[in-house]
Amino acid sequence: MKGETVAELCREFGISRKTGDKFKQRFKELGEAGLLDQSRAPKVIPHKTAPEVVKLLIDEKKRHPSWGPKKIKTQLEDRLLTELPAVSTIGDILERAGLVTKRGRRHAVQPHPTTLREALAPNDVWCIDYKGQFRLGNRSLCYPLTLTDQRTRFILGCDAMPAISDEEARESCGEIFRRYGLPKAMRSDNGVPFASTGLANLTKLSAYWLQLGIELERIRPAHPEENGQHERMHRTLKFETTRPPRTNLLQQQERFDEFVEEFNTERPHEALGMKRPAQVYKVSPRKMPPVVPELEYPQHDDVLRVDRVGYISHRRRRCYLSTALAYQTIGLREELDGRWLVTFAKLDLGHVDITGFNPL
Numbered sequence: 001m002k003g004e005t006v007a008e009l010c011r012e013f014g015i016s017r018k019t020g021d022k023f024k025q026r027f028k029e030l031g032e033a034g035l036l037d038q039s040r041a042p043k044v045i046p047h048k049t050a051p052e053v054v055k056l057l058i059d060e061k062k063r064h065p066s067w068g069p070k071k072i073k074t075q076l077e078d079r080l081l082t083e084l085p086a087v088s089t090i091g092d093i094l095e096r097a098g099l100v101t102k103r104g105r106r107h108a109v110q111p112h113p114t115t116l117r118e119a120l121a122p123n124d125v126w127c128i129d130y131k132g133q134f135r136l137g138n139r140s141l142c143y144p145l146t147l148t149d150q151r152t153r154f155i156l157g158c159d160a161m162p163a164i165s166d167e168e169a170r171e172s173c174g175e176i177f178r179r180y181g182l183p184k185a186m187r188s189d190n191g192v193p194f195a196s197t198g199l200a201n202l203t204k205l206s207a208y209w210l211q212l213g214i215e216l217e218r219i220r221p222a223h224p225e226e227n228g229q230h231e232r233m234h235r236t237l238k239f240e241t242t243r244p245p246r247t248n249l250l251q252q253q254e255r256f257d258e259f260v261e262e263f264n265t266e267r268p269h270e271a272l273g274m275k276r277p278a279q280v281y282k283v284s285p286r287k288m289p290p291v292v293p294e295l296e297y298p299q300h301d302d303v304l305r306v307d308r309v310g311y312i313s314h315r316r317r318r319c320y321l322s323t324a325l326a327y328q329t330i331g332l333r334e335e336l337d338g339r340w341l342v343t344f345a346k347l348d349l350g351h352v353d354i355t356g357f358n359p360l
Contacts (some may be wrong), residue, residue, distance in 0.1 A: 044349040054093055057084075061099045069094065074141065081139050081359050093229045116217055116226060117185065125150035125217065127230040128173075128194065130164055132236060137247035144256065145172055146236065148230050150187065153269055154281035155233065156180055157164040160253040166193035166205050173205070174288070177212070181284025187217040187227060194218070199322040200349050207324050211292055212344035229271070236263070295345055297331030305329050314340075319352055 004012075010020040060072050069090040077084055084090065094100050131144040143164050147157040147234050157176045161168055162241040186209050188194035195201040195218055206216055219226035241259050246252040264281075268274040292344060304312045310323040321330070321342065331343040339351040 003066075022281050027059060049089065049093060053084065057090055057093055058097050058099065061097075065099075078139055086293055116187065116219065118147075119151040122149055122152050122154070122280070122282045123181065123183045123286070125185045125187050126156065127187045127227055128193075129189060129227065129234070130161075131234045133240050134238075134245055136245050136249065136252060137304060140249070142245070142252050145169055146230070146234065146237070147173070147176060148233060149183075149277075149281055150229065150282040151228060152277050153233065153272065154277035155263055158237065158256040158260050160249045162249060166203055169193050169205050170208050173208070177288035178341060182212055182214060182286040182288060183284060184286075185215040185217050187219065187230075189219055189224070189227065190221050196322075196324060198324060200344075200347060202322055202324040204324050204326070207328060207344065208292075210347060211328070212288075212296060213286075213345075216347075233263070295329050295331075297329075297333075297343060300331030300333040300343065302332040303329055304332055321349070 003162045006020050006024060010017050051211060056076065056195050057072060060076055064072070064075075069087045072094075073084050073087055073090055085093075091100065117125060126147055127150050129148045131146055133136075133141045133143045140162065143161040145157070145159045145161050145168075146155065148155050156173060156179075159172045161172075188206075188254060189312060190201065193203050193205045195206065196203045201218070209216060211218050224231050230233070237256075238257060241252070246255050262276045265276055272280055302314065305316060306312055306321055306325040306328050310326055311318045311320050312332075314332065328344065330349070333341045333343070335341055335351070339353055341351055342349040
């Protein structure tokens, strides 16, 4: 018995002759299964990570089990001088290979922003931040550490750093303090190395500022506009010094120095009545001391030194405070309710119950 023609079936089902011929060919190749909906996933993925790159990433992870995708990407790009997939893609590859251990939920101390004052004169408030990193011509990363006077927009420092570092930030601040004196307050965001998730959000850097009598100001999380003039300078810095970036850190630092000189002495600023920052900025009358002074606590019962791992010892018992205070001195004062108030510089850190200290 003669069946219907392909043309008749196409008209009956309201499809084109091309679609009808496609289903006829599928039936010949696959039988009835060919008439079912087929996967639309591409058989060839042009942007899929090459197998040799996947193997390279997995091998590197096995060599460094504690490293995450960012470290692995940076290490391999610096070694191979080639662009690798995005950090998120590398993370997916390592997870599929069973090389990623999910972290438990971290119970962190919440950031504590502070009241922000209005800068009425030079050196009332200095603003500090790490501008977003970028890659240099030799494939290494550059993290610019910037510091400005909030009132006059004067750039006090712009240092090309190879990484975000508490220690290097302290050294940079020390050089700037020796050149321009000390501000009344330092304003930063809640990121490292300016703040932490530890006691009072302190870091070694912010503890260093407090030791010098500099008050801390922190903007609210996700509110960069509270450091708006500093962020605006960052946009200009990025536009004028990183397109294109220089070959290495030394050359990039030279470009930063040229930019700072032009910004401070040649670039008029509307907020300053079209004056240049160097025309209105004055060096702070508070000089950097030759030696960082020991803190004094005349109203406290005891003055204790924090050990290298962040503990204090009192009456043959010890209590953990913070590694940010390592080798610093704190004041301990007994209050009427039997608790002891812990103070660092002029900052009250909170109360402790010495009966709860661990015995030595």
